[in-house]
Amino acid sequence: MVIKLANLAELPDVAARILGAAGKRRVFLFYGEMGAGKTTLIKAMCTRLGVVDATSSPTFAIINEYTATKGLVYHFDFYRIKSEREAFDLGYEDYFYSGQYCFVEWPEKIAGLLPDDAISVRITIQPDGSRRVEVAD
Numbered sequence: 001m002v003i004k005l006a007n008l009a010e011l012p013d014v015a016a017r018i019l020g021a022a023g024k025r026r027v028f029l030f031y032g033e034m035g036a037g038k039t040t041l042i043k044a045m046c047t048r049l050g051v052v053d054a055t056s057s058p059t060f061a062i063i064n065e066y067t068a069t070k071g072l073v074y075h076f077d078f079y080r081i082k083s084e085r086e087a088f089d090l091g092y093e094d095y096f097y098s099g100q101y102c103f104v105e106w107p108e109k110i111a112g113l114l115p116d117d118a119i120s121v122r123i124t125i126q127p128d129g130s131r132r133v134e135v136a137d
Contacts, residue, residue: 001017001021001134001135001136002132002133002134002135003017003018003132003133003134003135004126004130004131004132004133005037005130005131005132005133006130007130008040011040011041011044012044012047012048014041014044014133015041015044015045015047015048016048017135018041018045018119018121018133018135019045019048019049021119021135022119025117025118025119026099026100026101026102027096027102027104027114027115027117027118027119028045028101028102028103028104028118028119028121029104029107029114029118029119029120029121030042030103030104030105030106030107030121030123031107031108031120031121031122031123032122032123032124032125033125035125036123036124036125036131037123037125037131038105038123039056039057039077039105041121041123041133042055042075042103042105043055045101045103046066046068046073046075046103049068049069049070049073049101050068050069050070051066051067051068051073052066052067052068052069053066053067055075057075057077057105058075058076058077059077059079059080060080062076062077062078062080062081062086062090063075063076063077063090063095068101071099071100071101072098072100072101073100073101073102073103074095074098074100074101074102074103075102075103075105076092076095076102076103076104076105077105077106078104078105078106078107078109078110079105079106079109081109081110084109084110084112084113087109087110087113088113092110092113096113096114096115097115104118117137119135119136119137120134120135120136120137121133121134121135122134122136
């Protein structure tokens with residue numbers, strides 16, 4: 001699925017479409033350059049899931065946990081890690097295989113640890129400033 005995101009007002013609809021396309025899968029991998037809108041899209045998805053906590057990028061904490069109406073949501077930012085070993089030390093498996101929603105920024109840093117059934121969300125900045133959001137299995 002490819003979605004053109006022209007402005008921020010479209011984020012709730014885009015978030016709903018991505019969550020709807022996932023079925024029962026709960027791990028989402030967000031790819032894109034710095035400033036592409038990964039965290040902004042994740043915030044919209046959290047809102048759609050009924051997250052009541054303030055959401056922000058977990059760049060320094062690596063993981064944020066949010067409370068949603070139907071469970072927990074885990075938000076990872078692996079930008080600052082140096083090796084997959086650091087993800088092991090965090091106990092990534094406990095999160096990824098918990099059945100809860102997991103939103104992962106910079107998943108390429110832990111490519112060897114990612115679940116096979118994860119949903120990939122690639123955000124590309126277009127010349128006109130819009131975003132191309134490609135969602136794939």
